[in-house]
Amino acid sequence: MAAPGFLEADGRNMSRATVLMLMAPFFALVIFAFLYPLANLLSISVLEPQPTLEHYQRVAENPVYARVLFRTLQIALLVSLLSLALSLPVAVLMANSRGPKAIFLTACILLPFWSSVLVRTAAWAILLQRNGIINQTLQFIGITDEPVRLLYTQGAVVVAMTHVLMPFMVLPIYGALRNIPADYSRAAAICGAGPLRTFWEVTLPLAMPGIIGGFILVFLTALGYFITPALLGSPQEMMIATLISQQMRENLDWPFAAALVGVLTLIVTVITLAFSKVFRFERMLGGRV
Template sequence: MTLSAFFQPNGRRLSSAGIVLLMAPFFMLIAFAFLYPLLSLLSLSVTEPTPGFGNYAKILDNPVYGKVLLRTLWIAVLVSALSLVLAFPVAMAMVSSKGPMALFITACVLLPFWSSVLVRTAAWAVLLQRNGIINSALQFLGITSEPIRLLYTQGAVVVAMTHVLMPFMVLPIYGALRNIPADYGRAASICGAGPFRSFWEVTFPLALPGVLGGVILVFLTALGYFITPALLGSPQEMMIATLISQQLREFLDWPFAAALVGVLTLFVTAITLLFSRVFRFDRMLGGQL
């Protein structure tokens, strides 16, 4: 087979065979590092200790596990909503700024990628502890007379996860806003639209592909998040990733942990397909809705 077989007749674009050849190492890596371990774990959930769906029935029979799933969903929704509210102004500032200010804002957004999630989570633990800077500030301002419980709460988990995951919301929105011509806003102003109406009826609809992309990234990542809930959350309000870790490390119940992984995988897949069905990813990538 000659090299020309991997190019189209014009010689400028790869043929289907060329694309498959270039993508083959990536798909092999995915199959070896992700699909094979996942399928092996899922097979364990239906073969041990006895063949069948007993591990999944255990999840349905105990309402505690259902509450953990619902709590995980609720926290993922809160983190996604809070990230969107905080990320949109930052993305707009990145688009509208120029020179050193644009570099400064971009560096602030990208800086978290240069540090470990564990380090950022530990920093929140220091801030939220009983004698931390937040409690000290509240007492200094007279808002509280004694330290309040901030650490090991659901609020601490939501705030810290939002801080960690917000860059994944900022960057897609920034990419969408950057592709909106500035003439659209000026045209809306000429037609009599105020700043709010111009934003709501022109800017936001055109930025919606980036918004949806960011929401999907943050939401699906939050569903399986482990480090932040494990360090900042309460044992009475654990999320599903923490529950899976508990079953593996403390109870050594691999089949039941595999069943929990199966439920989480099914849940993530269903949500992804739902988003794909409702919002049409192919049209989002094309910049249309």
Template sequence: MRSDGRRISSLGSLLLMAPFFLLMGFVFVWPIVNLLAISVLEPQPTFDNYGRVLSNPVYALVLMRTLWIAVLVTGLTLLFSYPVAYAMTRAKGPTLVLITACVLLPFWSSVLVRTAAWAVLLQRNGLVNQGLQWFGLTSEPVRLLYTQGAVVVAMTHVLMPFMILPIYGALRNISPDYMRAAAVLGASRSRAFREVMLPLSLPGVLSGSILVFLTALGFFVTPALLGSPQEMMIATLVSQQIRETLDWPFAAALVGVLTLFVSLIAVIFSKAVRFDRLMGGRE
């Protein structure tokens, strides 16, 4: 709608969105289409590359491991992010500024820097091992680095802001009058939270979960630096096929399988939950 109150026509809206669609087509759609073409057309028209992905148990294990880590990271991120988002809605003044700064601070550094910091913390003589020995939990350094646990912990830390902000946006849109009304009707604080606050915040929870889950599926830097070659994820496998074996058609087939999987998840969520509700819209 324009500043004078008149609505913009459909053609005007389309023209305004044209640069965005052109950019998305150039940097996202075209590379994906090109990769999918490579997977079935090189060196000759065939679906053998997809057959290798689906028939080889090693590659199937990598896909299942990637799915499991993405689900685990999403669950842990939600578990730690909801209390932070809830505290942000209740905090005021300097406390709110401090919490917001802690949430936004990771955006001021790259994923590589944050992953390297976790590598320093989790190394054999790192701060975590020193703390475990100081408290008497272990008698000698334990192997924390280059494990699946290290990947999950670091990915959870990196992706927490992407969960906190949608939940915070949903919680802010909930009127405090709802909780007061529940209290007046005799509901305890815990029951009011379960039956009022939590259901109304589900759009933020779902949008944050989708964002974290889909991002975790394609995560590369953190698994490559903190994980072991025996427990690689699909993004690391794709990189290996491109850089080491130079098998572009097979790497493209891996991308095609992952793209199909992500598309199916997106369709399922779009059928289950309306898009405008995920974005915090009202009925």
């Protein structure tokens, strides 16, 4: 029997005090492992070596850093669009599958989580190298006469990041599709709509919260991605996370690196708040329609 105060009068819903108590460890972890270090880092950008906004002025005035920020946004958007285009058919197939087929598809989506991002990125480096299987195949079928440069390019970064982040797009869309009652499709068929029209006018609008949620999740994750761009990209086409690491590890310019973190945090916050005004958070995660 539950202790007094843990349940509401109807005996089913937990009280507000119980919810806060259960959430306390999570909030403590967020504060001490994320908010506190982030606040300290951002304070460095405006307090060292003395109170100043000089480091943010460098970001705004130097066109090199503006190009890095623009490239980061461009790559994150491209990765998100490619992930959406590849994930939507997979999510639809998963939602319409049952039995062993559904188990197999789900395992294929969850399998990447069993290996680290570093391993998956290293695998792409092997595939894209000059003597890799992709170059060998291109030469074997006669498309190219000699190995082409695939590694250390923006294309390699986009392809590898899309592969790594696709599960984060598939799962929210799949959750939204699974919550759509099957009666809706039957009703559309009774009204004379074909499968394509049913999907376009019924299924897709109802799945839009999951699509938007997956898109935002992939986009925001891609903005701060480090391992894949660092291993597969070139110094001439670095992203913001690589630039921050360079300023910290090579130039030892922590205040300027903290300013870059501040700019990236501002961009992420603005994007998140903008979408939260339009879409309910629980629906973006594939909640019920």
